[in-house]
Amino acid sequence: MSGFQLVNGLAGLLIVTSLLVITARRPTGSALFYALQSLVMVAIFLTLAGTVGSHELTAWAGTSFVTKVLLVPILMTRLLGRIEDTKLGSGERIPPAVSVLLAAVVVVLCFWVVDGVSLPAAAAIKPALAVSLSHFFLGLAAIVTQRNILKQVFGYCLMENGSHLTLALLAAKAPEVVEIGIATDAVFAVVIMAVLGLQIHRTFGTLDADQLTNLKG
Amino acid sequence: MVPSLLPPLMLAAPLAAAIAIAILPARDGGNRTIEAVHVASGVVVALLALVSVARVIGGADLVAFGGWLYVDPLAAIFVGLVGVVGLLTGLYAISYVRHDVEHGELTPQKHKIFYVFFNLFVFTMMLAVTANNIVMMWVAVEATTLGSAFLVGLYGRRSSLEAAWKYVIICTVGVAFGLYGTVLTFADGAAAFGDPEKAVFWTSLMADAGKLDPMLAKIAFVFVLIGFGTKAGLFPMHAWLPDAHSEAPSPVSALLSGVLLKCALFVVIRYLAVTSRAVGPEFPQMLLMMLGFLSVAVSAFLVYVQHDLKRKLAYHSIEHLGLIALGLGIGGPLGIGAALLHAINHSFCKALLFCSSGNVLMMYGTRDLQQVKGLLRRAPASGILLMAGALALAGFPPFNVFVSEFLIFAAGLAQGWWALMIVTGLLFTITIAALIHIISGSVLGKVPETVPVGDVGWRALAPMWALLAIVLVLGVAVPQPVAHLVREATAVVLGGDRSAAIAAPWQTPAEPVAELAPRAEPRI
Numbered sequence: 091m092s093g094f095q096l097v098n099g100l101a102g103l104l105i106v107t108s109l110l111v112i113t114a115r116r117p118t119g120s121a122l123f124y125a126l127q128s129l130v131m132v133a134i135f136l137t138l139a140g141t142v143g144s145h146e147l148t149a150w151a152g153t154s155f156v157t158k159v160l161l162v163p164i165l166m167t168r169l170l171g172r173i174e175d176t177k178l179g180s181g182e183r184i185p186p187a188v189s190v191l192l193a194a195v196v197v198v199l200c201f202w203v204v205d206g207v208s209l210p211a212a213a214a215i216k217p218a219l220a221v222s223l224s225h226f227f228l229g230l231a232a233i234v235t236q237r238n239i240l241k242q243v244f245g246y247c248l249m250e251n252g253s254h255l256t257l258a259l260l261a262a263k264a265p266e267v268v269e270i271g272i273a274t275d276a277v278f279a280v281v282i283m284a285v286l287g288l289q290i291h292r293t294f295g296t297l298d299a300d301q302l303t304n305l306k307g
Numbered sequence: 308m309v310p311s312l313l314p315p316l317m318l319a320a321p322l323a324a325a326i327a328i329a330i331l332p333a334r335d336g337g338n339r340t341i342e343a344v345h346v347a348s349g350v351v352v353a354l355l356a357l358v359s360v361a362r363v364i365g366g367a368d369l370v371a372f373g374g375w376l377y378v379d380p381l382a383a384i385f386v387g388l389v390g391v392v393g394l395l396t397g398l399y400a401i402s403y404v405r406h407d408v409e410h411g412e413l414t415p416q417k418h419k420i421f422y423v424f425f426n427l428f429v430f431t432m433m434l435a436v437t438a439n440n441i442v443m444m445w446v447a448v449e450a451t452t453l454g455s456a457f458l459v460g461l462y463g464r465r466s467s468l469e470a471a472w473k474y475v476i477i478c479t480v481g482v483a484f485g486l487y488g489t490v491l492t493f494a495d496g497a498a499a500f501g502d503p504e505k506a507v508f509w510t511s512l513m514a515d516a517g518k519l520d521p522m523l524a525k526i527a528f529v530f531v532l533i534g535f536g537t538k539a540g541l542f543p544m545h546a547w548l549p550d551a552h553s554e555a556p557s558p559v560s561a562l563l564s565g566v567l568l569k570c571a572l573f574v575v576i577r578y579l580a581v582t583s584r585a586v587g588p589e590f591p592q593m594l595l596m597m598l599g600f601l602s603v604a605v606s607a608f609l610v611y612v613q614h615d616l617k618r619k620l621a622y623h624s625i626e627h628l629g630l631i632a633l634g635l636g637i638g639g640p641l642g643i644g645a646a647l648l649h650a651i652n653h654s655f656c657k658a659l660l661f662c663s664s665g666n667v668l669m670m671y672g673t674r675d676l677q678q679v680k681g682l683l684r685r686a687p688a689s690g691i692l693l694m695a696g697a698l699a700l701a702g703f704p705p706f707n708v709f710v711s712e713f714l715i716f717a718a719g720l721a722q723g724w725w726a727l728m729i730v731t732g733l734l735f736t737i738t739i740a741a742l743i744h745i746i747s748g749s750v751l752g753k754v755p756e757t758v759p760v761g762d763v764g765w766r767a768l769a770p771m772w773a774l775l776a777i778v779l780v781l782g783v784a785v786p787q788p789v790a791h792l793v794r795e796a797t798a799v800v801l802g803g804d805r806s807a808a809i810a811a812p813w814q815t816p817a818e819p820v821a822e823l824a825p826r827a828e829p830r831i
Contacts, residue, residue, distance in 0.1 A: 209498050209520060226487060233480055242476060249483040253490050260494030263503045268493075271446045272486070275453075279479050282453050286460065286475060290468050302469040305550045 093141025094214040097259075100134045101218035104255070108225060108248050109193055112232045113186040116174075117240040121166040124247055128158035131251060134218070135258055144262040150269045154254070157273045162247065162280050169284045170240055173291050183235045193228055200224035215259050222259060226252030237299050239290065243283045250276045311369040313362070314376040314437045317355045317386070318430060324348030325426035333419040342401055345422045349397035352429060356390025359383065364788050364795075370439070374508055377439030380795035384647060385436040385573045387792075388654050391777075392565045393429045395770040399662045400425065400558035402766040406669050407556070412462060421461060421556065428454040428562065435570045439509050444574055445482070445489045448538060451567055452478040459555045459563075470547075470554035477547040478538055485534025485574070491527040492581070495519050509577055513802070516584035524585040531578045532594055538571035541632060542602040545625050549609075552621035553674065557665025560617060564624045565658035569650050572631060576647075579635060580800045588638055596636025600727065602629025607734040611741045616664050616674045616749075619741065620657065623700060626738060627653045627708075633731065634715040637722055644797040645714035651789065652707040652781055656699045659774040663693035666763050666771075667749075676745060681754035686762035692771050694750045699778050701742040702735065707781035 107127035114120040132151045139147035182189070197220070204212075204220040212219055229248030236242055254272060257264060291297055328341050359369060363383040370377050378386055404421055407413040413421070431454045435447035452475060460471030496506030499518040505511045512519075537544035552560045575595075582591045606625040613619040627649070634646030664674065666689040671679050683690030699706030712735075719728040754760065762768070780786065785793075 207523065209495070209523065226483070229483075230480065233476065239472065239476075246476075246479055246483065249480065250486070253483065253486045256487065257490040257494065260490070261497040261503055261506075264493065264497065265504060265507065268440075268442045268507060271442055275446045275449050278453050279449065279475075282456055283475055283479070286456065286468070286472055289460070289463070290472055293463070293465055293468055302472060304466045304469055305473075305554070 093137050096137050097134055097141070097215055098217040100130055100137065101221035101255075103130050104134075104221055104225060104251075105193065105197060105228075108228050108251075109190060111244050111248060112193075112228070112236070112241075113182075113189055114241075117170050117238065117244070118167050120241055120244045121163045121170070124166075124244055125159050125163035127251065128154065128163075131255065132159060134255065138258060138262060142262050146264060146266055146269075147258060147262050149266050150258065153270060153273050157277050158251070161277060165277075165281060166240075166243070166284060169288060173288065173297070183237060189231075189235065192231060193224075196227050196231065197221070197224045200227065209260065212260060219256065219259050222252050222255035224252075225249075225255065228252075238297050239287050239299050239302075240284070240297055242299065243280060243287065246283070247276070247280065250279075308370045308377075309362075309367040311359075311362070311367075311371055311378075313355055313359045313369055314371045314378055317352055317359065317390070317433055318376075318437070320348050320351045320355065321426040321430040321433065325423050325430065328419060328422045328426065331419070333415040335415055338415070338419065341419055341422050345397060345426065346401070348426055349394040349429075352433070353390040353394035356386050356433075360387045360792065361788075364791055374510065375440045375443060376437045377508075377510060378437055379799055380792055381576065381647075381799040382436050382573070384651060384792055384796050385569060386433070388566055388569055388651065389429065389432050389436060392654055392658050393432075393562065395774055396558045396561040396565070396658055396662065397425065397429075398770040399561070399665065399767055400556070402764050403556060403558055403665050403669065406763075417461060417463075420457065424454055424458045425559070425562075428458060428559075428567075430454070432566055432570045436573050440507050441489050441493060441509055441512070441577075442507060444509070444577070445486050448485065448535060448571060448574060449479065449482050451570065452482065452538070455555075455559065455563065455567065458559045459551045461556055461559075462554070464554075467554040470550035474547045474551040477544070481537025481544055482534050484530045484537070488527045488530030488532075488534055488578070491523055491530065492519075492578070495523040495527065509581070512581050513584065516581050519581075519585040521586045524582055525590055528578055528582040528591050529594070532575060532591075532598070535571045535574045535578075536598060536632075539568050539575065539632075540571075540602075540625050540628050541598045542605045542625065542629065545602065545606075548625060549618045549621040552624065552661075553615060553617040557617075557661055557668060560620075560664070561658040561661035564621065564661060565654040568624060568628055569654060572628065572650060576635065576800060580802060583800075584802055592636045592638045594636075595632045596727075599629045599632030599634075599636050600731065602626065602632065603731055603734050607737045610738050613741075614676050616667060616676050616679070616745070617661070618674075619676070619745070620660050620664060623660075623738065624653075624657060626735075627657070627700075630712070630715060630731070634718060637715070637718045637724060639718060639722060640797050640801060641714065641721060642718035643800050644793050645711055645718050647793050647796055648785070648789075649708070649711035649715060651793075652711045652778075655774055655777045655781070656696060656706070656708050659692065659771060659778060660696040660700060662767070662771050662774070663689065663696050666767060667693070669763050669767070670761075671758070676749050679749040681752045681758075682750045685754045685758060685760050688762050688768050690750050692768070692775060694746050695775055695778070697742045697745050697750075699782070701739040705779065705782045707778050710782055710785065 110123040111120045135151035200223040201220040229245045232245030233242045360383045368379045431450040438444035456475045497503040540548040606622045610622040631646045702712045
């Protein structure tokens, strides 16, 4: 099996893990699955680095491991582990089965879009590229379909992972600083969203996005 | 290109101030040292910004850190806005925040947090407009959201936390689209140039835009427009804007509306230039025109029905950003020049109005226009400032907004967009009515018996008079350096011709508007 095939296969695993992130009942569960997904991402980076001979990507795999597999999940679990909104339940607007079906539609659409890209760099890894694009939209869907504001944060994380994977696939030799910039920013974004989420929980006594409706018009 | 220390210094000053303030202790009633550091930083940034602008006008494009930071005429416009509006709103903030501390709305700790994040916010905006590295540009725009989120939620009330949450979630998600667009552009460039180090710079992308894959360039522009358009408050991604603008402390609202929206727009303009070169101007201009017109159309009605002064002003921001997008969409030297001039004019005018809304809040304790009556009799200076700001925003001469609005309409008519410009003009009459309503209902009229007479202090009024002076000067005659800068910046966007003059027909150097753009057949 060639390296590119392995990348495409691992990309398929990403879709499974992101569905787990979205359908997990509790935010801490989402954090765990997010760590798992990031581990798959790191594996993709390493495989790709070996296949195309990019030492930049090896370094990315390192920073991604630190920020996405360790830092973000640990921070989220520590910050969010104690708070809960029992009335909200899982906070899904649509049942998990529909979520899975919707994800399938997104993936098919993304495969169709990516098929039209004629970039030579993309030829061998089109399935993975389609997955990275669908990842982005799955994250967006997660934000729209989840009422629990903490799970919306994970929706953003999925979007960010999607862009990150696209970057790795299309420009494997991007300067290391580019990647550090994106990773640091994402960590800050997650921390700030989590802190705001905590403040909201303290003030409103709920994590339900539908309760945030004082401002209108 | 000239290597220069100015861009790094402009960035270092507010960052150093933010760190220094974070270290200083919070005291009861607010620590005066914190205010001194804050003012010093504002003055230094404004001076450095103006010196940079002067050097760029003198013909030198400034670069630093191996091309990572880059100030060309286009960037110089926005550097100037961050510097000057940042200083004036920063000065206004002193008395506003003191007032809030005295009235127990902010704790000494929050007083300190305000100044830390205010300076961080200025730093991130300055970083966004001086970035040449497109990834850093994205990082900076994302950082502006993170830097200002706590400012929006500063009061810790239910409504302000809700506004902060919506602001963060909508803008980060929006800007994630910007990241995808950035990544696509970068990957496209890396493949086309065969050199990833080069593809990360806007200047190289611009120079070799012809080599980019047209399909990817188009997709990337759509992502960029959705992403940074969210941050610029364009319809239909504008939902965060009225909440964030109304819940933030007034000086921050002024900065959000006056500068932040323009920083996001600046990034869109950068990509507009690259995309126009790669695939021709029709595709990006059509998108900008569509979003711009829709923003104007939707916000015009929302402005009218609002009774909350700051929300009303926020919807005006959406409308004027829409008009700027429309100008960019019309294109040509006149359309783009007029749009850039309108960005400058709207910044100063809106900063003045949001500071006015701050005065109203300090004196009446409410933003509800139905309860604010007789401002002119109660506080003549604040009354005149609010009235002048409202008339300026409504587009009356001799104020600055009139000039650039006129030019955008002229550009549209010269390009043959008759129906579009007429409808836009009609939509603007609705907002004029809304602004006249503010003047007749709240500035004029009798003071309620219960309200004591007296204005806010000179510390709040002085920066506002300065803003009004700028609004008037820009309205009477666009000063030569500004006109020159706008002309050069337009040339940067169009990638060439630096000859077209940007001035209304009655201003010097007078040139008939029709000669600037070729006459065209009506299109709609």
